[in-house]
Amino acid sequence: ETDEFELHSPTLTSTKWWVGGLGKISTHTVVFAQLWLKNDKGELVNHGPHPFLVQVRSQSDYSSLPGITVGDIGPKFGYATVDNGFLRMDKVRIPRNAMLNRFFNVTREGRYVPPPHPRLIYAGMVGVRVYIVNDSFNAIARAVTIAARYSAVRRQFAPLGDKSGAPRELQVLDYGNQQARIVPGIAAAYSLVFVAQRLSEMFSNVMYA
Incomplete structure (x- = not known):
């Protein structure tokens, strides 16, 4: 209805973890999320993980945006110099064109257009x-x-x-x-x-x- 996607990670296991560059400095990230859409019968159908471009921090002061919980995961054995982070989202809305949809798409009416081959979803x-x-x-x-x-x-x-x-x-x-x-x-x-x-x-x- 609003031409948007809603990203939500309600559980601990749905938290994004070990994301490179996300701990301190990244303002945007690519999120792989399960795509749920309603079919013709109004039932929710899971189309699997799809990539979305999401802004997580302000570009002026690097503070996290509303609905975003983001931070550094802390020291790693032998890997402490890399800025790895975690991410949780609380019903964050993004525009429909934020989907990275070279091989697949979701129309304005909410219809899913699948890729020529399912493996292309994991190409990134x-x-x-x-x-x-x-x-x-x-x-x-x-x-x-x-x-x-x-x-x-x-x-x-x-x-x-x-x-x-x-x-x-x-x-x-x-x-x-x-x-x-x-x-x-x-x-x-x-x-x-x-x-x-x-x-x-x-x-x-x-x-x-």
Whole structure:
């Protein structure tokens, strides 16, 4: 009737948790919410999770908007520098055009227009998983590059049985134990880069074909 959606998270389990960038600074966020619409008989039907663009804070003073409870989830083990937050909504109304509806839609009359394939609803979340694989490659590649280069220039201990007296220490990389630690990391980095490239191609083919 008002050409709006109402977002409501009445339970603890419906709270959005661990949302990146939401803890302190984000003014807007994309919320995946269950889409409930009335059918021709007036019965509520759940069409599954759909994405909506929602403003959660004022752009002038960053205070939370009416109906919005938002904040930081606190320290995380080994991840405390990332601004992860939580979000609860109390009957927050947003305009109908705030739905991210490239592949699906809800008409002005409240009729649901489904996507060509149901999996397209989850396309945004799938894309993030593809990026995670690519970021994992970058992280492990940097780590093993530093380790391999340092092991090649760092020398330590003379060979056993060497009685020449010459200050001839071995490269750390010559030790089998060191190779056993670094070589699998290098192999994993190469594997991840090929997997990331293939996943990106597959995702692009699905999204932009």
